[in-house]
Amino acid sequence: MPIDIKMPALSPTMEQGTLAKWLVKEGDTVVSGDILAEIETDKATMEFEAVDEGTILSIAVPEGTEDVKVGTVIATLGAEGETAAPAPKAPAPKVADEPAAKAAEPVAAPAPAAEARPAPARAAVPKAAEKGDRIVASPLARRIAEQTGVDLAGVQGSGPNGRIVKADVVDAKAGTATPVAAAPAPTGQPVATSLTDALPDFGIPFEDVKLSGMRKVIARRLTESKQQVPHIYLTVDVRLDALLALRGELNAALAARHIKLSVNDMLIKALGMALMQVPACNVSFAGDVMRQYKRADVSVAVSIPGGLITPIVTDVAAKGLAQISTEMAELAAKAKDGKLQPHEYQGGTASLSNMGMMGIKQFDAVINPPQAMILAIGAGEKRPWVMEDGTLGVATVMSVTGSFDHRAIDGADGAQLMTAFRELVEKPLGLVA
The missing domain is CATH 2.40.50.100 (RNA polymerase II/Efflux pump adaptor protein, barrel-sandwich hybrid domain)
Structure with missing residues (x-):
C-alpha cells in the first residue's frame, strides 16, 4: 500500500x-x-x-x-514492484458559452495561434490549467494575481509541468496593460519586476529583490521587539589591555592543540559568568510570571548571506575558554553553510552582538524576545585613560552597551550586570579560575 x-x-x-x-x-x-x-x-x-x-x-x-x-x-x-494508483480523471469543465466551446474543441493549432483570436470565453486551455478545474500555480504567483486582478485561467505556465510562476503573472499583467510589445528598457537601467504598490515610483531606476524567509522573520520579530518591549540602554567603557595580554599567553599555551582564542570567545565567557553573578538579568518576561534561568546560554549574532542568525553556546559559565572557542567556531561554520539544527539556534537566555570587529565604536542592539537582554560590543581602540596611580596614560578601551527589557530588568540590576561584566574583562584571570 x-x-x-x-x-x-x-x-x-x-x-x-x-x-x-x-x-x-x-x-x-x-x-x-x-x-x-x-x-x-x-x-x-x-x-x-x-x-x-x-x-x-x-x-x-x-x-x-x-x-x-x-x-x-x-x-x-x-513497496518494490508497486505502482502509483492512476489519478482519477477529472470531469470536463462546464462551459456556459456553447458555441465558443464547440469552436475551441477541434482547434489543433499551437497555443500562440489559439491565443491570437479573440473569444468571449476561454478559447484555448493553457498548459497550466489542463488538469481539470485545478490551476497549478505557486503561492507567490497566486498572491500577485489576486493583488493585480490577473485571471490565472488565461496564463501560460512556464514552470515545471506547466506550473504558473511569478514571472508568468508579471508578463500577463504587462500584456493586459500594453497589447503591443513594450520598448526595451534603456541600457544600464535595471528592470523592475515587483508589482507592489507599497512604495511610490519616483522615476528612479530600481529592482525589487524578493525577501528570503529569514529576512521576513527578522523584520517581523525585530519590529515586534521595538514596538512591544520597552528598551533601556546602559553603556560602560571597558579597558582591554589585561584581557589582550592573557589571550596572548593562553594562545601560546594552546597552540599545540590548534586552538586559537578570539577576544569574542572571552567576552562570551565573561557575559555567561556575569549572568550567573546577577541572576536578576538572566530572565524572560512572560506577562504574569518571570522565568528565572538556572544556567547561562549565550546566543551569539553571526552574519550570514541574506540575514543574521544566533547560534547558542550553552551553559557558558561551566565551560572552559578552549571549549567555548571550539564550539563557537563549529557553530559559526554551520551557520554560514545553513546547516544549523533548530536546537542550535532556538533558545538562549541572553545575546551578544560584536560589531567591534567591523570597526563600529558603539551601538544599541535590539532585544531578541523572549530574551530580556543583549550586549552590544564596540571596537577596542587606543584612548586617553586615567591610570590606577592617577596619572594620564593610553589604554585599549571598548564601549559596551547593554539593552534590557525594562518590564523584566530594572536599571539597577542592569547596571549591576554591566559592572560585573566590566570587572571580569578588566581582571580576566577570573575567566580561567
Missing part, C-alpha cells in the same frame, strides 16, 4: 518551508535513513531523511516550491 511522504515540521515553530532540492527521483529505491530532500526553513537548510523503505512512486511537489505547509503530501512511497 503506498505511503504518503509529508512535509515535515523540522522545528517546533515551523509552519511551512521551501522544498529546495530533491535528492531522489521517481523510481528510485530508498531505505530508512536515506536523504530524500533538502528543505529550507526560515533559518537554515536541513536534510529530510526517509523513515520507511520502498520505491519513490511519485513526486507531488517539485523542487523550488515555496511556502509548502507542514503536512502537505510531497511524494508517495510504495
Whole structure:
C-alpha cells in the first residue's frame, strides 16, 4: 500500500518551508535513513531523511516550491514492484458559452495561434490549467494575481509541468496593460519586476529583490521587539589591555592543540559568568510570571548571506575558554553553510552582538524576545585613560552597551550586570579560575 511522504515540521515553530532540492527521483529505491530532500526553513537548510523503505512512486511537489505547509503530501512511497494508483480523471469543465466551446474543441493549432483570436470565453486551455478545474500555480504567483486582478485561467505556465510562476503573472499583467510589445528598457537601467504598490515610483531606476524567509522573520520579530518591549540602554567603557595580554599567553599555551582564542570567545565567557553573578538579568518576561534561568546560554549574532542568525553556546559559565572557542567556531561554520539544527539556534537566555570587529565604536542592539537582554560590543581602540596611580596614560578601551527589557530588568540590576561584566574583562584571570 503506498505511503504518503509529508512535509515535515523540522522545528517546533515551523509552519511551512521551501522544498529546495530533491535528492531522489521517481523510481528510485530508498531505505530508512536515506536523504530524500533538502528543505529550507526560515533559518537554515536541513536534510529530510526517509523513515520507511520502498520505491519513490511519485513526486507531488517539485523542487523550488515555496511556502509548502507542514503536512502537505510531497511524494508517495510504495513497496518494490508497486505502482502509483492512476489519478482519477477529472470531469470536463462546464462551459456556459456553447458555441465558443464547440469552436475551441477541434482547434489543433499551437497555443500562440489559439491565443491570437479573440473569444468571449476561454478559447484555448493553457498548459497550466489542463488538469481539470485545478490551476497549478505557486503561492507567490497566486498572491500577485489576486493583488493585480490577473485571471490565472488565461496564463501560460512556464514552470515545471506547466506550473504558473511569478514571472508568468508579471508578463500577463504587462500584456493586459500594453497589447503591443513594450520598448526595451534603456541600457544600464535595471528592470523592475515587483508589482507592489507599497512604495511610490519616483522615476528612479530600481529592482525589487524578493525577501528570503529569514529576512521576513527578522523584520517581523525585530519590529515586534521595538514596538512591544520597552528598551533601556546602559553603556560602560571597558579597558582591554589585561584581557589582550592573557589571550596572548593562553594562545601560546594552546597552540599545540590548534586552538586559537578570539577576544569574542572571552567576552562570551565573561557575559555567561556575569549572568550567573546577577541572576536578576538572566530572565524572560512572560506577562504574569518571570522565568528565572538556572544556567547561562549565550546566543551569539553571526552574519550570514541574506540575514543574521544566533547560534547558542550553552551553559557558558561551566565551560572552559578552549571549549567555548571550539564550539563557537563549529557553530559559526554551520551557520554560514545553513546547516544549523533548530536546537542550535532556538533558545538562549541572553545575546551578544560584536560589531567591534567591523570597526563600529558603539551601538544599541535590539532585544531578541523572549530574551530580556543583549550586549552590544564596540571596537577596542587606543584612548586617553586615567591610570590606577592617577596619572594620564593610553589604554585599549571598548564601549559596551547593554539593552534590557525594562518590564523584566530594572536599571539597577542592569547596571549591576554591566559592572560585573566590566570587572571580569578588566581582571580576566577570573575567566580561567
